[in-house]
Structures are given as C-alpha cells and as structure tokens.
Amino acid sequence: MIGVLMLGLYLGVMRQQGDQPLAWVVTALAVAAVLAGYGAFHAAPRRGWALATSGVLLAALGLLAILSIGLPILIAGGLALVAAARSGRRHSPGR
Template sequence: MATRTRPGVDWLALVVALLCLGSATGYVVLVLGQGDVPVLWFVGGLLVAAALTLHGSIRSRRFRAPALLASGVLLCALGALALFSIGLPIVAAGLIAFTAAARARVA
C-alpha cells in the first residue's frame, strides 16, 4: 500500500539548511580572518547536515524523517562542541531539524 504525501517543500527544513550553510560560511570567514585554518571535520559536518536537511525538505522523498532526525542529532552534537563560539545557532538549527522530523513523521 502506497502512502500519500503532500507535494512540495518543507520550509522549516529549508531554514535549517540555510542556517547550516550560513554557519559554515561564517565560521570559515571568521577563522580565516583571524589567520587560522578552519577545522575541516567541523565544516564537513555542517555541510553533511545541510545535505541531509535538503534531502528532507522535499516532501515526496523516501527516508525524509530519518534524514531530518540524523541532521538534528549531528547539529546538536556539533553545536555542543562549539557552544562557546558559534554553537548556539547550530544547536537552534538542530532543534528546528527535530521539529521538522516530527512533522515529517506525522505527514
């Protein structure tokens, strides 16, 4: 039996993807401006989270809710590691990703 989903885009998930990309860009610009080298695994984690939320933002995709849930876990972990610098917006993006995952499971 096929399940029906609403076509379109989940704007809440797109907000998370934009927060991920904005945080990654801001982090790289800030660190390079200080003359240091950005931590690549941190930037990679933000980009992976952005890719997961972009996948989860399309309502017709399979495994949408697990992708958003994985993104939320990844973002909260990265945000906790960077809490004293740029972590607060990343944790907020993780919590929004959890909300989008909960909405995806209901739909």
C-alpha cells in the first residue's frame, strides 16, 4: 500500500515540477507494490520470495531518494523485509 501511495506521490511531484518521471523508477515501484500485494496473501506460493524482492527494491529506491521522498519508501522496504523473514515461520494453532 505504501509503495502504491509513493508511486502516486512520485508521479504527482514529477508532474508538478514539469519533469518526466523516470521509467525505471515507476517500473520498480510498481513491481515492488505488486509483489508486496501478492505477498500479503498468506497462502501464496513463493510468498517469502515476493516479499523479499519487494523489500530489496523498495529499500534500494528509498536509499536513492532519501533526500526527497525516500524515507517512506525505505520504511515500506523494511516492513516488506520483516514480513519476508516472518513468512518462513510456521504458526502453530492457537497462536
């Protein structure tokens, strides 16, 4: 969700400044958002891989944009990486 919001914010900022959004940034944010959305389903096969990939993409983009809109993107990447780490754990019934 944060990735989708940041994609919209990025496009809005670029439009407001009269600049063209970078295709690779838009693609990376969109792919990361789709992977995170896929990883939100607990029964999804390869859920951990999707969340880890999303987390790495978002963390890298967040670091690149840290001086502008990078902090929320970096936080989203961290959350995706935590979710990826937790996806490997098996939850016992009753928890």
